[in-house]
Amino acid sequence: MLIRTEELTKSYDLGAAEVRALRGVTFGIEEGEYVAIMGPSGSGKSTLMHILGCLDTPSTGRYFLNGTEVSELHGRELARVRNKEIGFVFQNFNLLPRVDLVANVALPLVYHGGMNRAERRKQAVRALESVGLGHRLKHRPNELSGGERQRASIARALVTEPSILLADEPTGNLDQKTGREIMGILDELSKAGKTVILVTHDSNVAAHARRTVEIEDGTIAREGRA
Amino acid sequence: MNLLESVGAGARDMASHKGRAVITIIGIVLGTASVVAVLSLMRGGEKQTEDFFDEMGGLRELRITNTHSHTLFQTAAERASERLTYRDAQAIRRACPSVLTVDPEITRYLTVSYGDKTFRMKVLGTNRDYPHADNMPVAEGRFISDKDCENYANVIMMGPTYKEDLFGDEEAIGKTITLEGIPFEVVGIMTKKEFYFEGSGGSERNVLEWFNRSHYIPITTMIRRFTVNDRLDGLEISAVSVEAVPALIEEANRVLLRRHGVEDFNVESKSEQIQQRNDQEAFFNIIFWAVAFVSLFVGGVVIANIMLASITERIREIGVRKAIGASGRDVFVQFVVEALVVTASGGAFGLLLGLGLVTITDRVLNMPTEVTPAILVIAFGCSVAVGVIFGLFPAIRAARLDPVEALRYQ
DSSP: OOEEEEEEEEEESSSSSSSEEEEEEEEEEOOOEEEEEEEETTTSSHHHHHHHSSHHHHHHHEEEEEEEGGGOHHHHHHHHHHHHHEEEETTTOOOOOEEEEEEHHHHEEEESSSSEEEEEHHHOOOOHHHHOOOOTOOOOOOGSOOHHHHHHHHHHHTTTOOOOOEETTTTTTTTTHHHHHHHHHHHHHHHHTTTTEEESSSSHHHTTTTEEEEEETEEEEEEEEO | HHHHHHHHHHHHHHHTTTHHHHHHHHHHHHHHHHHHHHHHHHHHHHHHHHHHHHOOOOEEEEEEOOOOOOOOOHHHHHHHHHOOOOHHHHHHHHHHHTTTEEEEEEEEEEEEEEEEEEEEEEEEEETTHHHHHTOOOOOOOOOOOHHHHTTTOOOEOOHHHHHHHTTTTTTTTOOEEEEEEEEEEEEEEEOOOOOOOEOGGGGEEEETHHHHHOOEEEEEEEEEHHHHOOBBBBBEEESGOOOOOOOOHHOOOOOOOHHHOOOEEEEEEHHHHHHHHHHHHHHHHHHHHHHEEEEEHHHHHHHHHHHHHHHHHTHHHHHHHHHHHHHHHHHHHOOOOOOHHHHHHHHHHHHHHHHHHHHHHHHTOOOOOOOOOOHHHHHHHHHHHHHHHHHHHHHHHHHHHOOHHHHHHO
């Protein structure tokens, strides 16, 4: 089991009221699975994604990633796990605007350590070529179309060869045709054995996954397999 | 990420935010340059003051003068006193352990002739201590010696201006001139003493020229040939060190009081001048540090401000960096290094600009300046220190940003 959670909860203390974003989530994801986490806004799916992506820690409950209990980790250790195990693909791409694609994609390797600049760039170029951006290496994000930006963001997510690809509404800012292209890339990656987790409210997107987990009101409401 | 890489990354990052980098660097450049320029100007002024005091004469000197008392109300003891005499000077030399030089002076205006030239010139009767006491080196020949005094020798040391008046370019040493008809052999010529102050309208005046307009003969010869007694016009003595000045004051007072029987003399140190010099120095030091502190503090506030603004502008970027694996420490190092890169390069340009400003003030405005290595080190060191110190707070803020919040930030 690549991911295993036990009774994850997350509460936010907003002074007057306590908001319980997660109320006990227990589930697992096998290596190589293609899973969609679904739910309307406010359901807690974003909170769950943040915890799965090690950007946040649960209030209670346990989270094992690749055999390590990451719910016990903090700060630097958590940053290391994000760097090595998780590749993020964001709805709004989140590329650094002022540097070219190679520098953007090489960035996770900078924090990875143990590689010199030339090696990092070489690996970044390989990742960009794998998503079909070999001709755009020296371009800055604002010189590219939305689809190209999202492909660059996928390349950046893949460059450290993480265990999990975590895509948060990857087609949310794209037109339908481009969205299909991006989903095609994710499908390919899944086929190649990568564990892919989609976080979306769009059932068309979720349909690409082979398993869906629906979150409502902070808990798992339904699970289904394609 | 090691430090070298961080510096490289910081430099590249600054290069990719040219506008921001340029504004920050201009701030630091101006700050550093103004520190260099102001400090050099002040150091120049301080140096000029010090030089003046040093050139004027050592601070170890004491001046002994007769006190004035009204003839009508003189006491018997006062009437009996011979006032300051050459014998007093000899007694001080014998009896004061803290004394280094004793320089008795009798001044007369005498008719001096050489060939067909005749002038009335100021002649000082003194002894071998005069050049030491007044910090006056000999240019040619020798000064009056103890032997000259013992032998009542008819020898004369010429002031440089008078030497020119009498001899022009002609060799003077060994020649004989007459004082009131008495032949004297020229044994030496004093060095020209110069200290120029700029007068009004750009004319320069040598404020020490009066030193150059004197002749010197042995005081014993002066007493025997040209005066009726050995009363002195002035007595200057100097202590073995500045620290020994108070001791010498006491010793001289004791010796003179015993000889005169009444306190009809006054021993003055140049304490006022010493005080003045120290005050000047303290004043310059205060201004020095105040200016350095204010300029760099302003520079620092500018850095902190721009960095804080740049962090707000870059919250998303920080979120992304954290999401892909940057730890708080990585982000902290990134921001501190950026501040360092900016301030160090700004500091370096600032030094160059500062040196340029100093050259301009020196050449064009004709103001005295002095650049010391300390000034350059202080200016550069402080600008870098300011960068780090004022970069810390924004860097800590950046490092502590919550990645989830940062990614959500619009």
